[in-house]
Amino acid sequence: MPRKLPFDWFPLGLAAAVALAWLIPQAGAHDSALHPALVNKAGVALIFFLSGVSLPFAALTAGTLRWPLHVVIQSCTYVLFPLMGLAVYALGGLRMGDGDAWLPPDMRLGFLFLCALPSTVSSAVALTAAAGGNVAVAVFNASLSSILGVFLTPLWLSLVLAAGGASVPVGSVILDLARWLILPLVIGQACRPLFGAWAARHKRRLAMVDRLIILFMIYTSFCDAFLGGVWGRYGFGAVLIILCGSVLLFAAALWTTTAVSRALRFPRDERIAAVFIGSTKSLATGVPMAQLIFPHHPGLSMILLPIMLYHPLQLVACGVLAGRWARGWKREAES
DSSP states (O other): OOOOOOOOOHHHHHHHHHHHHHOGGGGGSSTTTTTHHHHHHHHHHHHHHHHHHOOOOHHTTTTOOOOOHHHHHHHHIIIHHEEEEEEHHHHTTSTTTTSSSSSSHHHHHHHHHHHHHHOOOOOOOHHHTTOOHHHHHHHHHHHHHHHHHHHHHHHHHHHHHHEEEEEEEEHHHHHIIIIIHHHHHHHHHHHHHHHHHHHTTTTTHHHHHHHHHHHHHHEEEEEEEETTTHHHHHHHHHHHHHHHHHHHHHHHHHHHHHHHHHHTTTOOHHHHHHHHHHHOOOOOHHHHHHHHHTOOOTTTHHHHHHHHHHHHHHHHHHHHHHHHHHHHHHHHHHH
């Protein structure tokens, strides 16, 4: 039977990174001695290189044949979610009488960015395994989602922002994402014969490196926000608004993936994979993407806040589901 999911310290690390940025923002500002712009890009490349080294190609290709299932999962990630993000973006821009819009522009952009992101990889695969789901399907779709996100995430953002008179340089953004995300991933895969066994032995340490890099990116993003007075304009009521919105988005995605999978009569192990891949969003990919797509945006911390709150929410909710489904498998095995 699958093992229980271990305690995840990462959400506490996110809070600590934000607190550190509030206490000493000068150290991580864009013009500081840490050189965050250069270090962050190097960190992005290292994360995806290590992902390429760690991911067995056989596991990536094992789940390729179930195309109806793959279409459902990727449609949830790149059609359903972006449409929900578009609804939040449009409704949040409506004005209250003669006053301001319902949601500040950076918060609306943050929800849109969250909804356009790819699925998680390691978390969703671990949850699928813990729940007794189809791990091969989970690995394939999570990896495919990450690759598609390089093209579809900036494309969705550009389509929506262009309608409002803003713009995202799609070509240069995709080229930048390919250079810092896909190229290191491909190089990592090419280096697997040399470093694959070493990566398997040090899997936990490599995961720690990934997370520390992400926490550094969060820290530097919030340093500029605190120095620029972003939180003085919005206040911490924004956290509650974003948390409520994240709960609604997650509930809608969870219900939709479950209902569609049942309607199409997918086997239970495939339904589990569909739910965990189709309803989750990747903080590990989202933070590097935000650094590359919005490199000098003054409201970058507010853009990142929805995915930062969505991440622990999805871990807790999916962890509960994984435990319940694993107990269901156990009862069937004992009967």
